Amino acid sequence: MDKSDASENHRVLRLLPSVDEVLGTEAGRKMVSEIGRKRTTSLAREAVESVRSEIRITDNRKIFTGENLLAETEAKLHNAGNNEKNSGLRRVINATGVIIHTNLGRAPLSENAKRAVFEEASGYCHLEYDVETGKRGRRGASAEKLLAEICGAESALIVNNCAAAALLVLSVFAHGREVVVSRGELVEIGGDFRVPDVLTQSGATLREVGTTNRTKLSDYEKAIGDNTALVLRVHPSNYRITGFTEKPSITELADLAHQNRILLYEDAGSGAIFDMSEYGLVDEPVISRSIAAGADIVTFSGDKLLGGPQSGLIAGRRDMIEQLRKHPLYRALRVDKMIYAALGATIKSYLQETALTEIPVLSMLSADTHNLAERTRTFAKSLLKAIGTNSDLAVEIIAGSSVVGGGAAPDVRRETMLVALMHGRLSGNELEKSLRMSNPPVIARIMENKVLVDLRTVSESEEVELLEILRQII
Numbered sequence: 001m002d003k004s005d006a007s008e009n010h011r012v013l014r015l016l017p018s019v020d021e022v023l024g025t026e027a028g029r030k031m032v033s034e035i036g037r038k039r040t041t042s043l044a045r046e047a048v049e050s051v052r053s054e055i056r057i058t059d060n061r062k063i064f065t066g067e068n069l070l071a072e073t074e075a076k077l078h079n080a081g082n083n084e085k086n087s088g089l090r091r092v093i094n095a096t097g098v099i100i101h102t103n104l105g106r107a108p109l110s111e112n113a114k115r116a117v118f119e120e121a122s123g124y125c126h127l128e129y130d131v132e133t134g135k136r137g138r139r140g141a142s143a144e145k146l147l148a149e150i151c152g153a154e155s156a157l158i159v160n161n162c163a164a165a166a167l168l169v170l171s172v173f174a175h176g177r178e179v180v181v182s183r184g185e186l187v188e189i190g191g192d193f194r195v196p197d198v199l200t201q202s203g204a205t206l207r208e209v210g211t212t213n214r215t216k217l218s219d220y221e222k223a224i225g226d227n228t229a230l231v232l233r234v235h236p237s238n239y240r241i242t243g244f245t246e247k248p249s250i251t252e253l254a255d256l257a258h259q260n261r262i263l264l265y266e267d268a269g270s271g272a273i274f275d276m277s278e279y280g281l282v283d284e285p286v287i288s289r290s291i292a293a294g295a296d297i298v299t300f301s302g303d304k305l306l307g308g309p310q311s312g313l314i315a316g317r318r319d320m321i322e323q324l325r326k327h328p329l330y331r332a333l334r335v336d337k338m339i340y341a342a343l344g345a346t347i348k349s350y351l352q353e354t355a356l357t358e359i360p361v362l363s364m365l366s367a368d369t370h371n372l373a374e375r376t377r378t379f380a381k382s383l384l385k386a387i388g389t390n391s392d393l394a395v396e397i398i399a400g401s402s403v404v405g406g407g408a409a410p411d412v413r414r415e416t417m418l419v420a421l422m423h424g425r426l427s428g429n430e431l432e433k434s435l436r437m438s439n440p441p442v443i444a445r446i447m448e449n450k451v452l453v454d455l456r457t458v459s460e461s462e463e464v465e466l467l468e469i470l471r472q473i474i
Contacts, residue, residue: 012055017070019044025070027078035084040077043084047076093462093469095435095444097402097416097454099364100270104443106303106310108360110349113308113342121341139334143344150273150350151298152288153315157324158302158343159333163198165299165312166267170202170232172327173263173320177229178207182215182247185234195234195267204229210247217248220256230263231256233295235270235285250285254294263296263320271300271313273350279365280412281305281404287315296320302339307359308346309339364456365404369415376417376455379463383419386471392424393473402456419453423473431473438469 022028022044023037031040051073055064092104100106109117130137140158147156159165170179179199186195186208199206207228209219220231231253248256250266257264272284284305290298297316302308312333314324324330349355356362380397387393398420401413423431428449435442435451444451458466 012064015064015066015069016052017073022073022077025074027074031081043080044077047073050076092441092443093466094457095442095453097456098405099361099457100304100405107307109342110346110359113345116341116345117338121337125337127337140340143340146344146347147313150347151291151315153291154318155321157314157321158335159312160335161310162299162301162312164333165314166198167202168324168329168333169265169297170204171329172324174204174229176203178227179204179230179232180207180209180220180223180228181232182210183208184212184215185236214246217252224260228262230265233266235268250290250293250295266290266295266298268298268300270304272305302343307361309342311335311339311343367456372456373417380419382467383470386467394422396420402454416454416456421451434473442469
């Protein structure tokens with residue numbers, strides 16, 4: 001930079017607005033009323049520094065004035081304010097057709113679960129207090145009792161996710177000893193979570209048996225020795241091996257383990273409470289069946305097929321559950337009152353045999369294809385009427401499929417009807433972004449430059465909202 005450029009740069013920098021001037025703009029005053037003066041001041045200072053940095057690298061032929069620098073800084077503050085609003089958790093409309101969408105929070109809670117959280121657990125509640133005796137009670141006793149009942153188990157325990165459940169079980173029962181597991185079950189699931197890593201972290205030693213596609217009962221039998229603590233069965237939720245495959249049943253593994261006076265532990269993954277083969281989920285272990293077949297302890301997720309909040313659920317023998325409860329690691333992994341409340345309300349729907357209608361995941365999964373198609377046609381007609389004939393938005397109905405998601409049943413697809421959207425002036429990606437930036441954000445998918453809306457994962461109460469968002473796209 002020569003002397004004249006440096007001089008001009010210095011002159012322009014002196015025109016930068018002060019933080020107080022930025023706070024006095026329309027955007028500044030509005031933000032102060034919304035998020036407070038202290039936070040707004042911090043964002044205003046960042047906006048000024050951002051403009052300062054841009055001046056230093058901008059061609060000096062651009063004309064700078066105090067007025068346009070203030071306007072530019074105000075615009076940056078306005079954008080920062082919008083980012084601030086959108087930085088926390090926000091409700092979205094899931095139009096993807098992915099029922100258990102990991103990126104969108106997995107299972108949406110039932111209305112009963114929401115009420116339990118906000119009306120019963122959000123204030124003071126009897127979390128560790130026995131109202132009848134007036135003495136200290138056991139944390140989570142009610143939810144754990146209900147959980148044990150739907151699992152057909154002697155007892156149950158609740159921790160913060162399924163990985164935590166596996167870590168706790170292996171730390172308590174296999175630390176310093178061997179765990180026998182099939183090579184075909186050493187899976188990696190979401191977020192780089194790997195079963196072998198959990199085994200290592202627990203202090204257990206992994207003893208692999210069989211091959212990727214075939215593991216026989218005799219393979220387990222040969223591997224069991226004096227230092228074996230348990231046999232581990234892992235349900236590979238997020239992938240399938242087809243063709244020339246073989247694995248022993250839970251009953252066979254349980255008999256083998258008990259003959260050798262060791263434990264059988266099943267990590268069931270998604271956690272089906274009843275047989276879901278009617279809905280295409282033919283391979284999901286039913287927890288009560290695993291318990292009845294002889295598994296000493298079973299772990300699974302609360303926010304997948306169960307349809308509740310994020311949690312790791314442990315069901316099994318009473319003596320083993322009590323050992324887990326007394327271990328120091330349990331205190332680090334236990335859940336709060338909100339989870340107990342939501343989970344308890346979710347489980348009650350199973351016990352009252354209303355789960356298919358009350359729990360959103362199950363309602364979406366079991367939705368009648370004919371009714372869903374009729375609902376989609378009605379929505380498309382309402383949308384065409386709302387946008388009129390002069391809109392650039394083109395609407396058609398096409399056949400498609402929804403998926404379970406959440407690592408469960410990767411090859412299961414449910415037949416559905418889709419609203420396919422195209423725009424005269426926007427590409428598929430631009431239209432999808434427009435929906436994503438709406439309020440609330442609408443999350444859809446793209447195929448062949450068309451934006452696809454699957455009403456299977458859109459609640460009927462959200463349809464009016466979705467219709468209005470689509471109507472406003474020009």
